[in-house]
Amino acid sequence: MSALALRGPHWVTARQHRRALWLTVAAVAVSLAVIGGLRVWDMSKDAELPDRWGRGYDLLRAAMAQFSQGMLALPLLVGAFVAGPLIAREFESGTYKLSLTQSITPVTWLRTKLLTATAASLATTLALTAVYLIGWQRVSGTYGLHWAERGPYEATGTVLASYVLLAIAVGALVGQLVRRTLVAMAATGGVVGLVMLALGAVRWDFLPVRTITGRAHEGVYALQAPGSGLLVEQGLISTDGQRLPGYFCYDTDVPDGSCRPDEAIGVQYLDYHPFAHFWPTQLIESGILLALAALATYAAFRVLRARLPQRRPGRRA
Structure with missing residues (x-):
């Protein structure tokens, strides 16, 4: 187990934001308890009732409708966190200077933060998707929960993870450009939200009807x-x-x-x-998002190198 433990700057990043990590774990646990509990109730208490009738099913369907909206908000939350507390706050408070005195380069500093955020965010996304699918098996196809609706479409495919990766990259870029925590969070949420709206409006034009x-x-x-x-x-x-x-x-x-x-x-x-057409559309949209994420990540490291020149070990001033 010790080999799996975080070390060095990764441990420092996780330690700095341990409250956010514990809050994430709690959110996944609560989601599992609610959706899993309602699913069990629906299967046991209402088993003798006609198909898709009963209090358990009604509550499960209402919970899944809210869950769908929450899954849509996940990339916005991730992007805002990366842009604000993870990046911009470091520049706003000047604490990034302390990290750079610990024998790491600016590139290593940013890469460590992004890798830690990416691992935590993808793990959370996959866990929430698994919880969502528990309820989705029962309520799919009902009003407002069609496979092509916004919310279910993102939560049951690959695009949600792709939006999360884009949000991390945009947050890293905006956090460095703005360097003000609240402003960076709002700007990142706006950019990611616009991308979600734009692709949501054109995704069903990718393939012919x-x-x-x-x-x-x-x-x-x-x-x-x-x-x-x-x-x-x-x-x-x-x-x-x-x-x-x-x-x-x-x-x-x-x-x-x-x-x-x-x-x-x-x-x-x-x-x-x-x-x-569901999976081909998912893959096309995911490809677009991953390309945008790669461009944003490249831009973030270019900005970092321009503002924080790399130290060259062994060379004296």
């Missing part, structure tokens, strides 16, 4: 996405091949104009992403 068509006449229902597919767009196709919004019906009193009895309609159509 699949299209199904069906008859369009009185008494025919609107098409539904096959299986658990993600609906992207649906409407009507006129006899000349033009796509039109709305549905085909004869009720001309509908005020929103969704009925199109005035058009020569050929068929109705529906564009969707099947569940088979």
